[in-house]
Amino acid sequence: MTEKLSDETRGPLLEPLFATGWEMVEGRDAIAKTFSFRNFIEAFGWMTRVAMWAEKWDHHPEWHNVYKTVDVVLTTHDVNGISALDAKLARKMDSLAE
Secondary structure (H helix, E strand, O other): OOOEOOHHHHHHHHHHHHOOOOEEOOOOOOEEEEEEOOOHHHHHHHHHHHHHHHHHHOOOOEEEEEOOEEEEEEOEHHHOEOEHHHHHHHHHHHHHHO
């Protein structure tokens, strides 16, 4: 079962993400990042690769795509906040965007 991150685990899991451009969402226990690609095909291809991992891990992002930009918000609705799954998916998103 997934659990909301404790104060002790937030730092080690989230600080490396903040260094790559992730930010806390104001008014929510969630993290967000905007990914920008060279064109729509690259953005959509990245979303497709992410979707396969999200489905495999049964953890799905909130996201919005316009042309070459994808805005992502990650939170775990089952625990009403950030869990280790969010950090895991964020790391995967970053690696797939490289």
